[in-house]
Each structure stands twice: as structure tokens, then as C-alpha cells.
Amino acid sequence: ETGVTQSPTHLIKTRGQQVTLRCSSQSGHNTVSWYQQALGQGPQFIFQYYREEENGRGNFPPRFSGLQFPNYSSELNVNALELDDSALYLCASSSGQGQETQYFGPGTRLLVL
Amino acid sequence: AQSVAQPEDQVNVAEGNPLTVKCTYSVSGNPYLFWYVQYPNRGLQFLLKYITGDNLVKGSYGFEAEFNKSQTSFHLKKPSALVSDSALYFCAVSARGSSASKIIFGSGTRLSIRP
Numbered sequence: 001e002t003g004v005t006q007s008p009t010h011l012i013k014t015r016g017q018q019v020t021l022r023c024s025s026q027s028g029h030n031t032v033s034w035y036q037q038a039l040g041q042g043p044q045f046i047f048q049y050y051r052e053e054e055n056g057r058g059n060f061p062p063r064f065s066g067l068q069f070p071n072y073s074s075e076l077n078v079n080a081l082e083l084d085d086s087a088l089y090l091c092a093s094s095s096g097q098g099q100e101t102q103y104f105g106p107g108t109r110l111l112v113l
Numbered sequence: 114a115q116s117v118a119q120p121e122d123q124v125n126v127a128e129g130n131p132l133t134v135k136c137t138y139s140v141s142g143n144p145y146l147f148w149y150v151q152y153p154n155r156g157l158q159f160l161l162k163y164i165t166g167d168n169l170v171k172g173s174y175g176f177e178a179e180f181n182k183s184q185t186s187f188h189l190k191k192p193s194a195l196v197s198d199s200a201l202y203f204c205a206v207s208a209r210g211s212s213a214s215k216i217i218f219g220s221g222t223r224l225s226i227r228p
Binding site for chain 2: 041
């Protein structure tokens with residue numbers, strides 16, 4: 001186990017709703033990255049937070065937003081949910097940027113109906 | 114732009130035989146390269162990474178990978194496969210010098226080890 005935890009484990013929402021996913025980073029890590037993994041695909045980078053500031057963003061619309069707190073835990077918020085948002089959302093923490101290894105949590109599986 | 118290709122959707126190997134899972138990458142400049150494994154309904158587990166130095170990298174569970182700059186490849190290998198190695202394997206690349214640790218993942222290769 002990596003020490004990265006995510007909640008909830010599973011979630012069902014309907015189209016148009018909003019969702020908040022949570023991630024607690026591994027002790028000593030100050031960087032959190034979020035990924036979306038659709039069924040049968042590799043994870044896609046959503047964004048990264050370093051010391052409470054967004055530090056890079058992938059090709060996701062603004063309705064995907066996030067926060068990082070002083071204890072380095074993080075939230076991913078998705079507004080106006082669409083059916084295609086159904087996926088496994090993975091959080092990864094690391095002790096810095098660049099070559100630092102990212103350690104992944106178990107993920108939150110989101111189903112949008 | 115960064116990209117990673119895993120040309121095989123599935124690799125089948127008999128237990129005890131050597132295994133190779135292929136990965137090629139494209140990135141501006143020198144890369145950081147990673148291998149992760151994913152078991153059903155689980156997150157990704159780190160196996161190994163290449164940062165610099167020796168082209169042969171040793172990782173967890175007896176896995177190793179060889180960095181080949183001329184062929185832009187980073188194939189994952191293991192001398193003797195175990196049934197418990199059956200899982201989904203992802204190769205990933207990060208650009209050296211990038212301000213964010215944006216990792217680009219391949220599409221994954223499902224490894225199946227038959228007894």
C-alpha cells in the first residue's frame with residue numbers, strides 16, 4: 001500500500017450534477033496529481049497541485065477544477081457531469097516534481113447516468 | 114509533444130518463461146520513464162523508473178527494464194514469469210525539465226501468464 005487514500009470508492013451521479021472527490025497524500029509528499037482512467041485506457045493527466053497551487057493542466061475543460069489544502073490533501077471537483085465523465089479517477093502524490101515517483105491511490109470509480 | 118506507445122494489447126507467456134512487454138516513447142529532450150502495474154479494481158503500483166545512468170533498471174518483483182535511447186524504447190522484462198504477474202502494465206514518460214510532473218501513460222498491455 002502506498003499511503004495515498006481516496007474517497008469515496010464508488011459514486012453514482014446523474015448527468016448535470018456536480019461531484020467532489022477527495023485524496024489524502026502520502027506523508028511527506030507536497031504534490032498531488034489527478035488522472036482520469038476510462039475503461040480500457042491508460043490514465044489521462046487532469047492537473048497537478050504543488051504547495052496549494054495548480055502546477056500544470058492536461059486537456060480537460062474548466063468544469064474540472066481542484067484544490068490543495070495546507071496539509072497537502074486535495075479535492076477534484078467536476079461540474080455539469082456528462083456521461084463520458086464515467087471513469088476511474090486516480091490521485092497520485094509525490095515529494096516534488098520532475099523525476100519524483102508518483103504513488104497512486106486506489107481510485108474513485110464514478111458512474112454518470 | 115510527449116507520447117507513449119505500447120504496441121501489444123495482450124502478451125501471453127507460460128509460467129517460468131521469460132517475458133517482455135514493449136514500450137516506445139516520444140519526448141523532447143531526455144525522458145524520465147516509468148513502469149506501473151494495475152491489478153483488477155486497484156490503483157497503479159510503481160514498478161521501476163529510469164532517470165539517468167545505467168540503461169538497465171531493476172525494479173520490484175524481479176522486473177527490469179532497458180532504456181535504449183537510439184530506439185526510443187523502454188521494454189519491461191522478467192527472466193521467469195509467475196502466474197501472479199498477470200495484470201495490466203503501463204509504460205509512462207515525463208519530460209525532463211518540465212515544471213509539472215505531467216506523466217503521459219501508454220494504453221496498457223495485459224499480461225497473461227498461464228500455469
